[in-house]
Amino acid sequence: MKKNILSKNFHYNNLIIELHPEVYKPAEDTFLLLESIQIKTGDNVLEIGTGCGIIALECASKEANVVCTDINPYAVALAKSNYKRNKSFIKGRFEVRKGDLFSTINDNEKFDVIIFNPPYLPTKKNDLVGGSGWFDIATNGGINGLRLTKRFIDGISKYLSNNGRAYFLFSSLSNKKDINLYISKSSLKAKIVSRYSFNDETIYVYCIYF
Numbered sequence: 001m002k003k004n005i006l007s008k009n010f011h012y013n014n015l016i017i018e019l020h021p022e023v024y025k026p027a028e029d030t031f032l033l034l035e036s037i038q039i040k041t042g043d044n045v046l047e048i049g050t051g052c053g054i055i056a057l058e059c060a061s062k063e064a065n066v067v068c069t070d071i072n073p074y075a076v077a078l079a080k081s082n083y084k085r086n087k088s089f090i091k092g093r094f095e096v097r098k099g100d101l102f103s104t105i106n107d108n109e110k111f112d113v114i115i116f117n118p119p120y121l122p123t124k125k126n127d128l129v130g131g132s133g134w135f136d137i138a139t140n141g142g143i144n145g146l147r148l149t150k151r152f153i154d155g156i157s158k159y160l161s162n163n164g165r166a167y168f169l170f171s172s173l174s175n176k177k178d179i180n181l182y183i184s185k186s187s188l189k190a191k192i193v194s195r196y197s198f199n200d201e202t203i204y205v206y207c208i209y210f
Contacts (some may be wrong), residue, residue: 014061016081022074024051024138028196029169029203031119036194037167039064042092043112046159048101051138053079053111055115056094057080057086062114065093071100072134085193088202101148103154111159114166118148120203123175143173146182153182156208166208167193172202183208 012026012034014149018197019025034055039045041063047056056079060066070076075100083094086172098103121127121137122145128136140148141147148167156166183190183206197203 001150012054013058015054015057015058015082015086018059018078018085019029019049020074020078021054022132022134023072023078024075026052026054026156029120030054030204032194032196032203033169033205034058035113036207037113037115038165044055044110044161045113046047046105046109046111047115049075049116049118049138050096051075051117053096055080057082057090057098059113059115060090060092060094061086063091067095067097067105067109067111069101069104071098073098074134078141082143083197085090101151102159105159107158109159110161110164112161112164114160114164116149116166116168118152118168120145120149120169120174121172140173141171142176143169146178146188149179150182153186153208156188157186157210160210162210164186165207167205167207168205170206172204177204192206 003097039062043064045059045064045066056066056068077095111191119141188208194205194208
């Protein structure tokens with residue numbers, strides 16, 4: 001599960017991924033998500049909060065057509081750079097858009113797979129790192145850890161194809177009853193497809209669908 005990411009660049013399968021100090025670095029949660037999502041040739045994929053672009057690029061290397069977004073301008077530039085670096089391995093369409101959650105998605109766009117590694121840590125004001133603020137945006141899940149996850153679940157139905165599936169991460173540091181309530185209110189179904197425990201936390205990958 002763990003990857004040694006100490007240098008500016010690292011390898012994942014055929015991909016060479018460049019990192020940036022203002023962009024969330026792939027960690028256990030990233031690789032758990034990568035190992036959990038199921039991608040088929042020709043799938044239309046949306047990844048929200050793409051960061052360095054590793055998940056989106058891996059999907060595109062499997063012949064999926066990918067749109068990925070991020071609110072962080074450094075992440076948008078980095079994902080575009082990593083696309084150019086790995087273009088020879090990309091077999092599907094690949095597009096990067098700058099925006100918050102579904103704000104850059106058109107009303108008529110539907111996706112077979114939607115992916116989100118949200119900021120899921122319950123966060124108080126004194127937990128914030130400060131500085132440029134981009135690290136906090138990537139990790140600050142609000143008081144209950146579900147601030148952006150709730151907005152994500154609320155928006156899925158509009159953009160998910162009838163037989164599609166959406167994947168996101170959830171931490172045991174948040175309340176599972178809350179996440180189950182959000183999913184129930186959205187009229188979606190859900191199952192946990194994988195999990196990973198370390199220290200005093202377990203992270204789960206949820207798959208939700210109609």
